[in-house]
Amino acid sequence: MKRLAIALFAVAALAGCATTGKLSSSERLQLYRAHAGAPVKDFQYFGSLNGWTELGDSALAVWTKPNEAWLLNLSGPCMDLSYAPAISVTNMMGRVSAKFDRVIVRGGGPNMMRVPCRIDTIQPLDVKALRASEKELREARIEARAEDQSGN
Structure with a gap:
């Protein structure tokens, strides 16, 4: 269940940060609460x-x-x-x-x-899980950026 919540958050965060490349304070708060x-x-x-x-x-x-x-x-x-x-x-x-x-x-x-x-x-x-989720988000943003660039 926690993995599903993190995955859904990741999709929402990617949509929100696709143009800026950085999570907002409220998105970071959601991520931290998911690991609290x-x-x-x-x-x-x-x-x-x-x-x-x-x-x-x-x-x-x-x-x-x-x-x-x-x-x-x-x-x-x-x-x-x-x-x-x-x-x-x-x-x-x-x-x-x-x-x-x-x-x-x-x-x-x-x-x-x-x-x-x-x-x-x-x-x-849960620092270990939080760092893993942050890493997944960074990697997903890199992939999304690469797809955006190849689609242009």
């Missing part, structure tokens, strides 16, 4: 992020290790998340908790007032 597990109350945080990906203005993925990532759904829109050069995540004694901790957008000058964005839900991501 059941919500958890918190996760271990080691003081720095290994990476992050914005998924629109109310969700993002954060990597705590190269093969460990979390989908953070925020309680509402987070100003400037799509343009942020950096973020930070609050935590209590090395744990980031849903409904309690926040994402803070960084950058934009020293006088920029930033409103922290509350984390509503946390879901573990």
Whole structure:
């Protein structure tokens, strides 16, 4: 069932990105949600992020290790998340908790007032499956581009 959902998403994403070659934030969010597990109350945080990906203005993925990532759904829109050069995540004694901790957008000058964005839900991501799906989408886009060029 999950494979069917991913395949359907891939077809829809290809239709949407055939002209731009890049997934939109909402398409990326759909892909990440397809690889997210059941919500958890918190996760271990080691003081720095290994990476992050914005998924629109109310969700993002954060990597705590190269093969460990979390989908953070925020309680509402987070100003400037799509343009942020950096973020930070609050935590209590090395744990980031849903409904309690926040994402803070960084950058934009020293006088920029930033409103922290509350984390509503946390879901573990199946990083291996997510990377495989991203690879399939890239390969499908390359094939679609090649077909478009040969048809012209």
